């Protein structure tokens with residue numbers, strides 16, 4: 672009898688964790704949050720100057736600016752369906768090209784995964 676109860680309990684726990692995993696899937700975007708905290712514990716944002724961004728201008732180290740937000744797309748360069756055109760304005764402002772007709776609107780969500788901070792204006 673005790674064994675049966677234990678088996679039932681284990682089954683319920685196992686099923687519960689499966690449901691939890693299904694309902695709250697791991698979101699890789701969480702890892703990309705670059706918000707840091709200052710000494711008072713307040714959330715602060717990361718800012719980069721244009722000169723800092725401009726150093727990241729190649730396939731192996733590629734940052735782009737879209738609407739004054741900075742994205743590190745290095746890991747996406749080789750995956751990019753548009754090839755090395757993603758480097759056209761590497762280290763600089765890619766806003767115009769990014770909103771070109773070649774990109775479907777889902778790309779606007781995709782890019783947020785690469786967000787690292789904002790441009791210091």
Ligand code: HEM
Nearest residue numbers: 735744752753756757759760765768769773774778781782
């Ligand atoms: C995170 C996702 C993406 C980012 C950050 C991105 C970024 C860019 C950038 C910066 C450019 C160059 C714009 C310029 O001239 O300055 C570009 C061009 C282009 N992208 Fe993307 N892209 C993404 C996803 C995609 C996807 C999913 C597709 C296709 C399904 C695509 C297709 C293209 C094409 C065809 C071009 C133009 C190529 C050319 O001019 O020869 N991109 N992209």
